[in-house]
Amino acid sequence: SQQGEEDPQALSIQEGENATMNCSYKTSINNLQWYRQNSGRGLVHLILIRSNEREKHSGRLRVTLDTSKKSSSLLITASRAADTASYFCATDAGGYQKVTFGTGTKLQVIP
């Protein structure tokens, strides 16, 4: 079953603009991760934020986590056409427990 829901489902922006995607989840987590998927391919890990962290940066990516609201956001700054992909949040209860994925946001960056 899905743990997370993401919004928007689809997002279309101009190159250079910022893209923000949100993820809400239901149960307690150990960490939350964001992944990227190009069409018809496997997923690539972008960033992991622990449950005791509130914000994390990696290059043009900024992730926030609000455990009280059970929500997270992914911000991609200065978007590029190559950022066009689907983005998924995933929640992990830790250890060998399963990782479950959100519904995903399909991002299109128009050159």
Place this chain on the structure above:
Amino acid sequence: GAVVSQHPSWVICKSGTSVKIECRSLDFQATTMFWYRQFPKQSLMLMATSNEGSKATYEQGVEKDKFLINHASLTLSTLTVTSAHPEDSSFYICSAKQGANANEKLFFGSGTQLSVL
């Protein structure tokens, strides 16, 4: 970084045949691997958790006898779709965790597109 190899990348088969998909961790040992199914334009649905040396843990609604999972070694898990039917056509993806630490990211295979005629 760690690499997970999945093959075949795509397979077309006749209805009623069985298809085996392999997932290998190339440069690390994966005690646990996960198998997902993804329909077009949808998210990944976890099918089962594959544990080396023990039986897989299947998610609710996933038929154990239909989707056979074997994790015989620390670097290889296989998913066999038995007596495949057109409704089994989907994109199947495996992933692995490198360890059991509290904060471990997943490494994904490139996926297998299965088309059952």
